[in-house]
Amino acid sequence: MEFLVNEAVEDYAFQSTTPEPALLQELIDETNKNMGWPQKLSGRLVGRTLKLLAQLHQPKNVLEIGMFTGYSALSIAEGMPDDGKIICCETNPRAIEFAQTFFDRSPHGHKIEAIFGKALDTLETLDMTLDFTFIDADKRNYLNYYHKVLEMTRPGGLIVLDNMLWSGKVLQPESDIDDVLVDLNKEIATDPNVENLFLTVRDGINVVRKIR
Template identity: 80%
Template structure:
């Protein structure tokens, strides 16, 4: 299957006609492409500006990101948050953390971001036990897909009514239409469960590799 879910020319057109990210984020993209492996993991403009707009509208103060990579999505989220908001980022790649921190230190929004090294589910359990996480207002999930269901269900428990969860890569390069692997099956089941759950409402967006925007009702 093509890496482009939407026609590539249409994808380019949407990119060119979306508000540009700040110069620091453009530099982050360039440096990620030059110096980091798997640069395609970076969220990019369409996902980043969508996150920033959602957050700017909702004005959440307690936020969580699972899977930070080099910090593009974290800075996009932080850009839309109120100045006293806090974004906790879970990441297992020390090199990515070090890379991202150099950009956080230069950003006017970097003070909103706290990075914690380690497995996300362990971090969530530890912070919850200390009373330092819930209730969550906004979460972005973009980490290992085998654990997507576990991440989603745990985050949903900790999200306040009216809070929002956004999951990236939910189209998985179109493999959700013809699942052949364990990861494909996890994403298909999670997408179905979200759509069928009367306790949430969601909009499944065909932005880049798919974004599932979920709002907890009760």
């Protein structure tokens, strides 16, 4: 991922944000050492944003599309009530196995259930109304994920989408992935049934609240 702001400014924001717990710092280190594409981790700025949103919103029914090694799931779980539940969709069995070792060691791990398989298939099996969703998976399906999740979300519920600036490529789209994200950002901004805040945190986070 390219830095969208001055790297020194990004680092200053990182250093000036409350650190994640030691277990999550260990998860980062082990992901960097043992897993491919470690840059897929959400990282402190996104993770602490998710934790804070969950802490303020207190969701009971949470969905994550694209779990990877569990950093964002544990960040959200940290802010949730103790009886909350996160369903995590992930297509990499090695990532699920890796993440579970950290879930088992976390006081918040009991809130998390990882499901292997394509997210759109998993969504068809879920009979639940969502309070909070974090979407951070394959970008070509972002419109499909968003539309399905929006149907399942209660009025007042939150949907948080990561990588919505796509390293700035949304400004000059050149591929089908760029076009999907541009279309989705436009749809969200013009939909009277939702309100949103687009944050230029890391690679762009679009925070959407369903109104009705």
